Amino acid sequence: MASLKDLRSRIASVKSTKKITSAMKMVAASKLRRSQDAAEAARPYADRMGTMLGRLAAAVGGAQGAPKLLAGTGKDDVHLLVVFTADRGLCGGFNASIIKATRIKVRALRAAGKTVKLICVGRKGADALKREFGDAIVARYTGVEGKKGIDFSAATDVADKVLALYEEGEFDVCSIFYNKFVSAISQVVTEQQLVPFAVPEADGQEEATGSSAVYEYEPSEEAILADLLPRNVGVQIFGAMLESSASEHGARMSAMDNATRNAGDMIDRLSIQYNRSRQAQITNELIEIISGAEAL
Amino acid sequence: MTDTTVLELVSPSALLKSEPVEMVVVPGTDGNFGVLPKHSPMISTIRPGVIDIYAGGKVSERIFVAGGVAEVNPERCTILAEEAVPVSDIKADEAQARLETAQADLKAATTAHDKANAERALEVARAQIAALSN
Numbered sequence: 001m002a003s004l005k006d007l008r009s010r011i012a013s014v015k016s017t018k019k020i021t022s023a024m025k026m027v028a029a030s031k032l033r034r035s036q037d038a039a040e041a042a043r044p045y046a047d048r049m050g051t052m053l054g055r056l057a058a059a060v061g062g063a064q065g066a067p068k069l070l071a072g073t074g075k076d077d078v079h080l081l082v083v084f085t086a087d088r089g090l091c092g093g094f095n096a097s098i099i100k101a102t103r104i105k106v107r108a109l110r111a112a113g114k115t116v117k118l119i120c121v122g123r124k125g126a127d128a129l130k131r132e133f134g135d136a137i138v139a140r141y142t143g144v145e146g147k148k149g150i151d152f153s154a155a156t157d158v159a160d161k162v163l164a165l166y167e168e169g170e171f172d173v174c175s176i177f178y179n180k181f182v183s184a185i186s187q188v189v190t191e192q193q194l195v196p197f198a199v200p201e202a203d204g205q206e207e208a209t210g211s212s213a214v215y216e217y218e219p220s221e222e223a224i225l226a227d228l229l230p231r232n233v234g235v236q237i238f239g240a241m242l243e244s245s246a247s248e249h250g251a252r253m254s255a256m257d258n259a260t261r262n263a264g265d266m267i268d269r270l271s272i273q274y275n276r277s278r279q280a281q282i283t284n285e286l287i288e289i290i291s292g293a294e295a296l
Numbered sequence: 297m298t299d300t301t302v303l304e305l306v307s308p309s310a311l312l313k314s315e316p317v318e319m320v321v322v323p324g325t326d327g328n329f330g331v332l333p334k335h336s337p338m339i340s341t342i343r344p345g346v347i348d349i350y351a352g353g354k355v356s357e358r359i360f361v362a363g364g365v366a367e368v369n370p371e372r373c374t375i376l377a378e379e380a381v382p383v384s385d386i387k388a389d390e391a392q393a394r395l396e397t398a399q400a401d402l403k404a405a406t407t408a409h410d411k412a413n414a415e416r417a418l419e420v421a422r423a424q425i426a427a428l429s430n
Binding site for chain 1: 304306307308309310311324325326329336337338339340341365367374376378409413
């Protein structure tokens with residue numbers, strides 16, 4: 001049975017833990033709001049880029065001499081996976097779920113006889129994957145999210161690396177793994193193909209608005225496509241970074257909310273135990289005094 | 297009421313502008329082009345330069361863009377820009393500093409990739425200074 005002093009110090013330590021977790025929860029909540037706004041603000045660009053590319057890709061079609069980023073290398077021997085995790089822990093299953101998904105994917109690809117390369121964005125992912133697939137990691141990025149949120153240049157850095165590797169023929173297919181933000185309590189691990197560009201299915205709306213008119217291209221379809229495709233890689237990566245950051249803060253917020261609640265419950269339990277044992281001790285002392293007095 | 301076309305200026309981090317304008321002049325890669333309402337559909341890449349927005353026959357707003365793509369159709373003109381700042385917000389010394397960094401980078405560049413990047417940065421910086429001087 002723990003002594004009163006032990007109980008007192010345990011209560012004090014749980015209380016300070018609770019203070020920390022509730023502060024972290026509030027910080028996460030305010031960061032979540034900001035990164036959610038950022039993610040929403042970035043959507044129009046990605047949307048329009050997508051529509052434009054879809055239209056261009058349809059125009060150029062499977063023509064000979066289509067850019068490699070669109071047509072692919074014609075092989076799928078080497079896969080590059082870009083994995084987005086957080087730099088810090090204490091955010092529930094956020095990092096674990098993405099790492100697990102990556103592990104399954106890498107093992108499946110290796111079992112199928114493919115070569116796998118990894119780019120890790122975020123410290124946690126790199127640390128966890130290093131153990132099993134250390135030799136496959138070609139690059140790692142940390143500190144993506146600065147004080148003022150995520151800058152587009154961070155995404156350009158990663159995109160440049162991916163494009164440079166592609167130029168050198170280092171991989172054939174590139175996919176990104178990130179947590180898509182659904183709500184503060186729900187994030188979905190998403191896999192998205194980045195290279196070659198997956199042409200979205202033409203939707204009926206396009207026809208309905210009559211914007212399927214013949215476009216003029218300046219300088220030419222191919223030149224624009226060659227300009228737009230690398231840019232699209234950057235935009236997709238930027239989008240993934242924003243989604244991942246919003247998810248991270250959401251996950252951390254709910255994890256810290258749970259931790260705060262658990263700490264509260266624990267304090268209640270410990271307080272009851274403390275009061276009971278104090279009472280027991282008092283009773284004990286009284287009995288001793290009374291029986292001592294009676295023995296006289 | 298004069299005819300207007302909708303100008304949409306979008307950067308990766310935000311939708312900067314979405315409003316009806318009378319005319320807008322865009323610095324295309326193959327030369328500037330003006331977009332009036334009911335322009336025929338076209339897609340063009342943009343070189344670093346200044347977008348002029350016209351209202352009442354005069355330039356009402358000038359925005360510097362560091363390259364991107366423009367899509368024009370009869371109802372709207374969508375510009376996807378990597379970086380966009382109003383010309384009035386550009387500071388001469390900052391632009392100059394940017395030019396110098398780009399020049400230094402170009403000198404230090406060893407690979408073709410770095411070189412291409414530095415050249416692009418240099419072009420942007422030059423265009424920014426040119427935008428200030430007129």
